[in-house]
Amino acid sequence: MSAVLFFIAAIGALAGAIGVVVIRNPFYSVLALVSHLIALAALFLLLRAEFVAAAQVIVYAGAVMVLYVFVVAYIGGADTPLHRPGSSLKFLAPLFGLAVAIELCIAMLGTGLKGVSGKGAPYINGFGTPRHIGTLFLTTYLLPFEIASLLLLVAAIGAVVLARRRRGLEPDLTFEALHVPRSVFTGTMAEAAGFRAGAGTTTDAHEQTEPIGSQTSPPAGVGSSGSGEKGEGGW
């Protein structure tokens, strides 16, 4: 019975993993990874790791994958090419992967450890339950537990800092328009409508009645050079 379950879960996990790599659309790649993670949780259950399996399904397949889905939806899950065009990696990469697989299998199965070919240690009642894991986390592995919580905090702050909108580094047209000096009582309603973006640097009444529709030129140029030319020509 356990052999049948193992093969079902293992084939599911491998198929999900292959789907992540092969599927063209990133959105479906994420869904393939979710199925892979659930199959892997079944393997964890077969290995008597109940708490790890539950955490895998809830935290990984639940929370982390939702984050992925949101980012894919934000960026747009357009079809991306599977391989980099014009590179020989298309043929070399599977060969390299096969070589690494064979090497890993030789390294792990040929260790000479007796346990590798056995079914594992005799099962103790309560192995891998949340009670045992929690006891270990709060006694023997207290320091890694605290470091993990600190790491989560740092990652959360780092993600917010990375993904926020930077005002100084991105072109922001509204703030450029606001930096142009203007006289008193020139309204901002015209700017809101898109007209007279930088006009009104002088207090002359003639210049404030310039024709509307000069929004094609950049705002800063209109404010500085335009007023100077008009000042010379008019007087």
Add this chain to the structure above:
Amino acid sequence: MAIGWYLTVSALIFCIGVVGVITRPNPLVILLCLELMLNAANLALVAFARMWGSEDGQIFALIVMVVAACEVTVGLGLIVAIYRRQLPVNVDDLNELSG
């Protein structure tokens, strides 16, 4: 099932992840393939925990999951920042730092 079978599945998943990281140009999919590799390591850790009959490997696997969550958060933040600057979301085009 013998522990060796689990280790074989772990090795295969790891290699599929390696191939994905090498071939795919989209950083989102590269992050997904990194997840695959971390999960393969998790499977090996849990299998070894079963082999020795101690829960230390499971603790290690849980810590790996925490680190993977952090990596995903920061990586997705980077991708969103790249997208906001209207740079191409493609690791081959983001070569400004390569001499």
